[in-house]
Amino acid sequence: MQTLTVDLGERSYPIYTGSGLLERSELLLPYIKGRQVAIVTNETIAPLYLEKIKSLLTSKEVTEVILPDGENFKNLDILNRVFDGLLEARHNRTTTLIALGGGVVGDMTGFAAACYQRGVDFIQVPTTLLSQVDSSVGGKTGVNHALGKNMIGAFHQPNCVVADTLTLNTLPDRELSAGLAEVIKYGLIRDAAFYAWIETNLEGLLARDPALLAEAIHRSCECKAAVVAEDEKESGVRAILNLGHTFGHAIETAMGYGEWLHGEAVAAGMVMAADLSARCGWIDAAEVERLKQLLIRANLPVKAPEGMSADQFKSLMQVDKKVIDGRLRLVLMQKVGWAVVTDEVPSGLLQETLEYFTV
Ligand code: NAD
Ligand code: GLY
Numbered sequence: 001m002q003t004l005t006v007d008l009g010e011r012s013y014p015i016y017t018g019s020g021l022l023e024r025s026e027l028l029l030p031y032i033k034g035r036q037v038a039i040v041t042n043e044t045i046a047p048l049y050l051e052k053i054k055s056l057l058t059s060k061e062v063t064e065v066i067l068p069d070g071e072n073f074k075n076l077d078i079l080n081r082v083f084d085g086l087l088e089a090r091h092n093r094t095t096t097l098i099a100l101g102g103g104v105v106g107d108m109t110g111f112a113a114a115c116y117q118r119g120v121d122f123i124q125v126p127t128t129l130l131s132q133v134d135s136s137v138g139g140k141t142g143v144n145h146a147l148g149k150n151m152i153g154a155f156h157q158p159n160c161v162v163a164d165t166l167t168l169n170t171l172p173d174r175e176l177s178a179g180l181a182e183v184i185k186y187g188l189i190r191d192a193a194f195y196a197w198i199e200t201n202l203e204g205l206l207a208r209d210p211a212l213l214a215e216a217i218h219r220s221c222e223c224k225a226a227v228v229a230e231d232e233k234e235s236g237v238r239a240i241l242n243l244g245h246t247f248g249h250a251i252e253t254a255m256g257y258g259e260w261l262h263g264e265a266v267a268a269g270m271v272m273a274a275d276l277s278a279r280c281g282w283i284d285a286a287e288v289e290r291l292k293q294l295l296i297r298a299n300l301p302v303k304a305p306e307g308m309s310a311d312q313f314k315s316l317m318q319v320d321k322k323v324i325d326g327r328l329r330l331v332l333m334q335k336v337g338w339a340v341v342t343d344e345v346p347s348g349l350l351q352e353t354l355e356y357f358t359v
Contacts, residue, residue: 076152110139110158141156155233178263180263
């Protein structure tokens with residue numbers, strides 16, 4: 001097992017990563033202060049892992065909340081089912097919610113924990129590669145709105161993150177690839193050596209080599225924890241974690257939530273961001289091609305979906321959380337391993353990128 005800390009003063013917490021962690025009650029129990037626990041999961045994950053986690057909590061009074069599975073259920077209506085479960089079982093302020101699942105369950109559970117009785121504790125037990133490298137860490141929680149991705153939410157940090165890499169053995173291949181998009185993102189934004197390491201080890205990662213996956217998760221969490229510690233509420237540098245997301249969120253919203261996986265939309269969005277970085281003269285066109293080749297090897301899309309127009313992108317991108325006073329801010333690459341947030345991209349160059357990807 002490897003342990004990292006998200007360093008946020010009094011609200012610091014550990015990220016435990018490794019194989020077989022769902023056997024270890026000592027990783028959960030110290031972070032549960034009351035008697036009541038609510039495990040929130042979905043109908044796909046419950047048959048796989050719910051009993052396992054419940055067996056660690058025999059000293060607790062456990063409520064189960066099983067949500068329908070899918071990004072299209074990440075909304076306020078379905079979130080209410082968590083509150084129904086908590087209130088029906090009379091959970092009080094000392095309750096702890098446990099998010100058992102991928103990023104959808106994690107984001108919804110965290111938001112429920114932020115809201116229930118004005119805020120209760122929660123723990124992340126991520127079971128997808130994407131959630132183990134990204135969404136379980138950093139305290140961004142929330143749900144989608146029909147008009148914009150992740151538009152309703154709160155910052156609410158978990159008490160701990162327990163990422164058992166064994167759970168990845170049951171993950172569908174398409175979901176593994178979607179998680180690799182976010183792993184590649186960390187290389188692009190802050191760690192050129194990690195990017196090269198991914199290029200060398202991609203086939204092993206796709207084959208789920210446990211040591212390689214463990215290394216990829218650890219290095220990704222290291223990067224995320226450092227950025228979050230520097231800028232918890234995204235007033236600055238944290239926005240670099242959104243490389244490709246402004247384009248990607250537009251794709252997810254346009255296609256209907258769940259049609260393109262989040263990681264797939266981020267992959268295509270990172271290529272668009274790289275293309276725009278090249279048009280700005282910041283990186284060579286060869287680096288855009290290098291990224292495309294890596295994403296293609298990872299079975300990820302490198303183009304926008306057919307049928308999306310430049311105007312549709314522009315309109316949806318205005319709903320991005322990085323927009324300030326109507327001014328779009330984008331995450332672009334100054335080089336591989338170094339991304340920045342900028343509001344100074346000439347609109348003509350953005351138009352060129354959007355037209356290039358939508359014809
Ligand atoms: P997901 O939660 O939809 O999970 C993907 C699929 O895998 C689902 O069908 C799920 O039921 C299934 N699944 C999960 N674990 C499994 C397992 N071990 N075995 C078999 N099947 C399993 O998707 P995701 O990619 O984990 O997360 C995407 C979500 O995360 C998006 O909503 C995105 O907005 C959010 N996100 C949030 C942050 C953040 O900082 N909060 C960061 C990145 C992404
Ligand atoms: N996934 C982006 C962030 O956590 O800030």
